[in-house]
Amino acid sequence: MLGRLANNLFWMSRYLERAENNARLLETYLRRGLSEKYIEVDDWLAILAITGQSASYKEKIGEHNQTAIINFILREKDDPASVLNLVKYARQNARIVRTALTRETWQAINDFWLYLQKNLNRPAARNDLPIILAKVREGSSLVRGAIDGTMLRNDIYHFIRLGVFIERSDNTARHLSSRYNLFIPSENESVEGYPMLRFEMILDAVGVMRAYKWLNKGQIEPDRVIKFLLNDPTMPRSLIFCYHDIVRQLTALENEYGKTYEALNIAKKIQSDLAITLKETLVHDDIINFTSTFIFENAQLSKLVEKEFKFNP
């Protein structure tokens, strides 16, 4: 297939995954904000760090205000990382590669974009937010379902899946690395349940709260949460799960093209590093170091994939 199209497929997939993750994050904080007293302005700023919009927000808006932050993440026209723009770019990429997509997949993406274009044209009313955010998750799920149900398992599919898992592992790692204050005792430490609340919110924002509770009989324990997010091979958003799939897709590409790629070696190394590091119990500083290193190496792998598969001239 054309290298340019592989590029579009990969980024279509990354943008969709990112839009979904950011919507889930907003949903969590909105819902928790209703029932918990301890959601602070700092927490809202932390969201911007996870979505990668801190600097842009500071420059364009500045003031620390919940409504402004929500609108910025959701629909800021001048910020490329807003949910509205992410879906727009995903759709633009899909439009360029529509010959590589099944009609169902293209229509799922196009309808998703048409919905957001209509509903995020103006600032969303507070009461409409839950519906719109749920629609973002739903739109992304429909695309994923159409891909899963109708697309051939060939290179087109492999590049789409690579995009999903490189983006998703980045997102899961960011939840831990950007919330460094989780691991620093705060003045609220004495309040019962406070530190646990932060861990609950991470699980919620990653979309795996029920899964975690089911496995751990409802007990929220920091070490278990961290291992669950990093190293549980059955959990589809854990780093190790993402890397199993990344290695699988790259292996399939090697087989399909009859060539070897350095990207596969790097992916395997990151995969085994995950397994080794996480055998030991991690102390707090380690988590920060580990996730920061991971985010960097994951981004390097993404660049290597772009280069080795000739995404650009």
Add this chain to the structure above:
Amino acid sequence: MSKFPIFDEMYGLSEGSFVYSSSEENAERRIPYNQFANWLDKQNLLNLHKQAKRAQDIFRSIGITFNVYGATDGVERLIPFDVIPRILAASEWNILEAGIRQRVTALNAFLYDIYHTQEILRAGIIPASMIHDNDAFVPQMMNFAPPCNIYTHIAGIDIVRTAPGEFSVLEDNLRVPSGVSYMIENRETMMHMFPELFEQNRVRPVSHYPLQLFRSLTECLEALGIQNPTVSLLTPGVYNSAYFEHAFLADEMGVELIEGSDLFFHDDFVAQRTTEGPQRIDIIYRRVDDGFIDPLNFKSDSKLGMPGLFNAYRAGKVMLANAPGAGIADDKAVYSFVPDIIKFYTGEKPKLENIKTWRCSEKNDLVYVLDNLEDLVVKEVHGSGGYGMLVGPLASKAEINRFRKKLKSRPSSYIAQPTLALSTVPILTRSGLAPRHVDLRPFVLLSPNGIRITPGGLTRVALKKNSVIVNSSQGGGTKDTWVVDD
């Protein structure tokens, strides 16, 4: 314009008003519309409007949209689709098909001649200056024979109708004719919404066009002994107004949709950059205009093509469709000579008429045109898309005077034609059916194995009352076009 009697394809002759009167609605329907009209009588207006709305939703969801150049909002527009089909009887279609076949054969022969010995100029049938001073003439094509001597692999011939048996050619499109995706999607949508209509009527299919296009292209190289040639479709990119069509055709043919930046030379061949490395291309169906395909040979600032592509073409390393320079045969000034072109190359009388055309480059014609501006349609020779033309009977005095000045300063840039009483077909409006003017663009494929013409084509309809401009950029819409067996 209501002074002319107008031929309505469903009800026959009408008084030329833009609503149907009760006498028409009770009148006999013309034969090809019989079955359909019986069905239509049983429909209620509300339901038809609901279906029409559904059709628009289907189009938007599938992404059948076009971008308007110069529109600043960057919004993709829908081409309005009218749910009432335009119906031709097989006997009517046969007349058209024979005429188009003859015309396209002659135009291709004309191109070969113009780019070789120029017999037709020597015979004094066309003034040499009309060719050599024409921007559409590509001197780089001289003495080069494209594969199987075919220049116009794909042609779109615009036809208008003025009476039951009277079809004439309005213009030829031999460069990169577009609209074929609408022809196919219009049919798909109609079959989706009104399946019963296709059980009651024997409508000739159109969906095989992409396969025929692919075959027509590959047959050219297969005739030269190259088996299973690789075809790619070259698009100017996602912002081009016809991008949907490019993607649609690439998809339906199962070929790559490429941009100039995907192309490079590899081992002396034209290759596309794939994830596995370079892949050789044998045929490029290019939807990029002549001037933009190669910055080394044509417009040097073009980024849409590939440097050196034309050299590779001339060296026989890659086939381009259509051939560069084919535009000299669909030029509006050359158009008026097409009847002579047909006689010269086929020895036959033209089966389809041209529309009477005055060439403002000629003194007597210019005088006549200036004296009769309010009755004529004046077109720019190199214009397209319905821009830069004057429709005399609908223009104000001031507009006519402005045009008069333009004409006097650059007469050779213009041609003029009589205002035609174009046929009408009903469209669905808020208050019911109303007649609107239509034209027809059948699509023609030329290959060494013969000429293939998809039955029907794209019907464009002027949705505005009184209007005769059917271009989508000027408020025109489209209709499904049926050829039904008698």
